[in-house]
Amino acid sequence: METNTTENNHSQLWLENLIAEKIKKNPQFSLRAFARMVDVSPAVLSRILSGKRKLTFNLATRIADALVLGPVERDTLYSFFLSSSSEEKTEEEKVQKELSIDCFNAMKEWYHYGITQLLYIESFKEDSKWISKMLSITELEAKMAIERLLRLEILDRDENGKLYRTATHLSTTTDIASAGIRHFQKQILEKSIESLEKDDVLERDITSITIAINEDRLAEAKLEIKKFRMKMSEFLSTGEKTRVYNLGVHLIPLSKSVNGDMNELN
Known part of the structure; x- marks a missing residue:
């Protein structure tokens, strides 16, 4: 002790x-x-x-x-x-990774993350009907999501019974492969297409740029994108929160690499 x-x-x-x-x-x-x-x-x-x-x-x-x-x-x-024992350290790190995958798979529906952000809105109500209207989901989905988030310890209650986000948070920034993560990202891309069709241009920003890149700088680029996300998150979170948004920055290959098998390109 x-x-x-x-x-x-x-x-x-x-x-x-x-x-x-x-x-x-x-x-x-x-x-x-x-x-x-x-x-x-x-x-x-x-x-x-x-x-x-x-x-x-x-x-x-x-x-x-x-x-x-x-x-x-x-x-x-x-x-x-971490324990001074290398064997215990390896075991603890393994548990952390397995829990991350399990949680993501259990929370693969996008609205789980939407609910955790709704908590930051001052007028938040722990009411399935209110949540369902805010996120355009069913009341049953809202109710079950709250129960699941509590069970996974993503959410907890304070001494007054009020919901709050706990220290449990799982991120894809470490490049963990998971069916749940892929499912979530597909949903977010679909939400982007939906927003492109129905939301006013003043309420959204969906842009892109096509560039020829140096692949050796991909790791550095991902780090800079992470910094940008955190900076933009802090900027947009300042003041009273009134709505939940998703910020996505896309960097994807559109061609084969010249560093690959050149026979494929001939």
């Missing part, structure tokens, strides 16, 4: 210093803004900083992704939570 307490204190101090450095660089940065960046409720983050709740490995991973930490910083952060 003494080791766990020490690790918890170290992780708490590390996180406090991280937020202090962020505030120093940007006076407008806040605990709420940081909570949005790592997709956790301000209440949960506050309890972590006060030492009332342990910083989990799952949340540590999201912090590293959100702040685009380098290898050395990631190792420092992860060392607080």
Whole structure:
């Protein structure tokens, strides 16, 4: 227990210093803004900083992704939570990955993510009818989605019974292959086509550019896209939230690669 307490204190101090450095660089940065960046409720983050709740490995991973930490910083952060035994460390990492795939497969319908964002709207009502109208889904889908999100611990309730997002968050940014993820992305692309047809041009922005690229820079490009997503998310989330949007940035190959088998091109 003494080791766990020490690790918890170290992780708490590390996180406090991280937020202090962020505030120093940007006076407008806040605990709420940081909570949005790592997709956790301000209440949960506050309890972590006060030492009332342990910083989990799952949340540590999201912090590293959100702040685009380098290898050395990631190792420092992860060392607080992983066992000194390499065998236990491998097992814990495996559990984390398996849970990610399971959660995505269980939440493959797009409206699960829509509901988690509706919570940020001040006028949110935990009412299946209200949610169904907001997202254009059935009341049964809304009811079952809430129950599923609670069961998966994506959502939880505070002492007053109010819903909030927990530290459990799963992302496709680590390139995990999953049928659930593919299903979700297909739905989002279909929603984009639907928006193109029915939404006013002032309410949407669907643009693209066709370019000849250097494939060696793809990894770097994905990193820059991630930074853009986080920056735009923070920008659009400032102030009163009134509607749920999905931001998609597409970078897809439209031709064969000249680095491949040239016989295929002849």
